[in-house]
Amino acid sequence: MSDTPIRLLIVDDHPIVRDGIRGMFTGDPRFEVLGEAGDGAQAVDLARALDPDVVLMDLRMPRMDGVTAIRELARLGVRARVLVLTTYDTDSDVLPAIEAGATGYLLKDAAREELARGVEAAARGEAVLSPSVATRLMGQVRRPADPLSGRELEILRLVAQGTTNREAAARLFISEATVKTHLLHIYAKLGVNDRAAAVAVAYQRGLLTVE
Template sequence: MSDPIRLLVVDDHPVVRNGLLGMFAGDAEFEVVGEAADGAEAVAYARALDPDVVLMDLRMPGMDGVAAIRKLAALEIRAKVLVLTTYDTDSDVLPAIEAGATGYLLKDTPRAELLRAVRAAVRGEAVLSPTVATKLLGQVRAPAKDDLSKRELEVLALIAKGATNREAAAQLFISEATVKTHLLHLYAKLGVSDRAAAVATAFARGLLR
């Protein structure tokens, strides 16, 4: 049996933290290794406990979630950050993704979907709730559908070969956050909402061979 997925739960409300602990309790596939009540604690615990995934609230006193995500990226903490928040406003979503979050879910996400999202985050896959994905695509939608930049095509080609965001970033000497931004832009230009559809559409239109 493989080792459990190690989780750090970050939220300033004890009731929310307890609820999340309850979701993962009794499932041998997951282990909650720590809890934090703000961004500063999240960074400290992530460094000390080496979790696989950090479930990160955004609006917290002191250091907020976006600042904590940026700090974790700057420290090159290996943990994937999965935002779990009540808010899906434009001012919350895009900064969190650009800071380096692997995914963005709302707190009303059903348990089964949350567990799937954590598994996907460990694999380096982007996870977005449907309303969040729609908002992101609306923000970055460009009028020219097929006018992909050279860098967007490079990212798309690597994704088509099965590269994760981290692997694509390493090969192109850019950050994972930049890869995510390129992906969001090319999704909008191609009129799709995920990696598989982007690759399929790109092959159909002759953008990839």
């Protein structure tokens, strides 16, 4: 690396979090914080105006979420590397962010020096992954796709339409307990923990399509 500091843009919807992240880099000659954004739309505007080397991007934000912002930065040809810095490490968060073009993915409990090393690596264009995220991605690669059964797909479609377990059971002429069992199998196959994540991953993988 040259002696020129790495120019950073911090993106998070919580001012207190932005202050904390800024504090971790302030005074370190390796880095220069150019600015802060409170949502993805502002992040895109500032990244175009300030030309940072690395954008530290939260994911769940109002107005425009992090994944959408990452896609928009890529579409606009912004040269900045995006290093996701978030609390969430579920499949429905990690995979879309990486696919959208994020260079790395770290969690907010990362130690100060781990974050600094991650930013330096991201600036060089190297992949940066927290251990739990790396393990999750390796699991996706190693685990063969376990297809959903026809019944599981039926239930997932109903869940996507907003039906309750009781309503799904009535429509399919099965018990509510059977619906719950199918949902547990769906969660396990998709690597998720709840209904919303199951629907999101199903759309992402093409198991569900917008009609």
